[in-house]
Amino acid sequence: MVRWLTAVSFLALAACGDSVTDTESQSAGGWSIAPEGGLNAFFECLEASDAALVSAHRGGAYPGYPENALETMQALMADVPAIMEIDVATSADGVLYLNHDDTLERTTTGEGASDALSWSEIKELRLEDNDGKLTPFAPTRFREALRWAGGRTILQIDFKRTTRYEDVAAEVNRQQAEDRVILIAYSTGAARKLHRLLPDAMISLSLDTQSALNAAVAAGVPDDRIIGFTGVEDPRPRLFSILNGRDVEVIFGTLGDADSIDNDIARSGYEALYADIAAQGADIIATDRPRAAFAALEEAGRAVEPGECGITKGVSS
Numbered sequence: 001m002v003r004w005l006t007a008v009s010f011l012a013l014a015a016c017g018d019s020v021t022d023t024e025s026q027s028a029g030g031w032s033i034a035p036e037g038g039l040n041a042f043f044e045c046l047e048a049s050d051a052a053l054v055s056a057h058r059g060g061a062y063p064g065y066p067e068n069a070l071e072t073m074q075a076l077m078a079d080v081p082a083i084m085e086i087d088v089a090t091s092a093d094g095v096l097y098l099n100h101d102d103t104l105e106r107t108t109t110g111e112g113a114s115d116a117l118s119w120s121e122i123k124e125l126r127l128e129d130n131d132g133k134l135t136p137f138a139p140t141r142f143r144e145a146l147r148w149a150g151g152r153t154i155l156q157i158d159f160k161r162t163t164r165y166e167d168v169a170a171e172v173n174r175q176q177a178e179d180r181v182i183l184i185a186y187s188t189g190a191a192r193k194l195h196r197l198l199p200d201a202m203i204s205l206s207l208d209t210q211s212a213l214n215a216a217v218a219a220g221v222p223d224d225r226i227i228g229f230t231g232v233e234d235p236r237p238r239l240f241s242i243l244n245g246r247d248v249e250v251i252f253g254t255l256g257d258a259d260s261i262d263n264d265i266a267r268s269g270y271e272a273l274y275a276d277i278a279a280q281g282a283d284i285i286a287t288d289r290p291r292a293a294f295a296a297l298e299e300a301g302r303a304v305e306p307g308e309c310g311i312t313k314g315v316s317s
Contacts, residue, residue, distance in 0.1 A: 030078035033153045036310045039202045043249045045309035052278035055083040056290040057255045066127035068098035070140040080294040085156040095119035096142035115162040156182040169197040192219045240281030252282040275300030
């Protein structure tokens with residue numbers, strides 16, 4: 001079912017009708033991440049430069065720009081060189097599109113299960129930002145997000161319960177995009193399956209011990225295809241060091257609910273904590289505050305520089 005929009009809402013959409021064009025214009029002078037030689041070589045280059053990256057949770061939502069939207073990612077890349085973490089759901093007729101929840105109510109003008117509507121119905125919905133405000137943006141089809149990301153950024157893909165690994169892998173293969181995606185796995189079994197489907201892709205695997213890494217390698221996932229997601233509670237420098245010593249990049253998450261590190265930083269004003277986490281060995285910081293995290297890394301001399309490792313920053317005309 002689709003919730004009816006009021007006449008006022010339609011007027012608001014019409015008033016914002018140029019937003020996408022404005023965002024595209026902005027991104028022309030923004031950042032691009034175009035790894036050369038594969039993602040493993042890319043991350044090795046960043047490590048040699050002592051630089052950390054930010055990963056924008058759900059594409060970097062902020063007021064006026066909803067999560068998991070192409071327009072939001074475009075706007076963020078105007079300001080920050082970020083990996084884009086996205087959630088891939090599946091419509092009733094098998095179309096892959098971006099949506100986090102099992103239902104549509106929180107982030108769209110639709111209602112019901114995320115896989116209950118056809119794509120022809122979903123594409124007519126409008127997205128709402130995290131404050132519940134209507135935006136002019138429609139849900140993004142996965143194939144369009146993947147096409148847009150080519151030469152611009154790396155997509156980190158989280159699979160929702162409606163989505164088959166095989167379907168995502170088929171689209172990644174169709175666009176020859178294995179060297180610019182990171183696949184999220186929450187278990188060794190999932191990592192093994194994803195590696196079979198896309199052997200050249202990187203896999204973000206939840207790791208809390210060296211033994212967990214050993215189990216993944218024993219299951220057939222090579223060290224140099226693994227990025228270790230090390231949680232969202234407290235940084236663990238010893239684990240970071242062990243993983244980096246095995247050619248495994250480290251992701252640490254500052255994202256989450258009201259008690260997240262992101263929110264602690266926002267409340268305290270101690271923005272330098274992002275750089276402190278990088279100094280402890282985190283290669284990627286997964287955050288709901290990508291602009292603030294990048295600014296803190298930049299202030300501490302730990303942000304990527306234009307011209308490094310396939311990362312560029314354009315000049316607006």
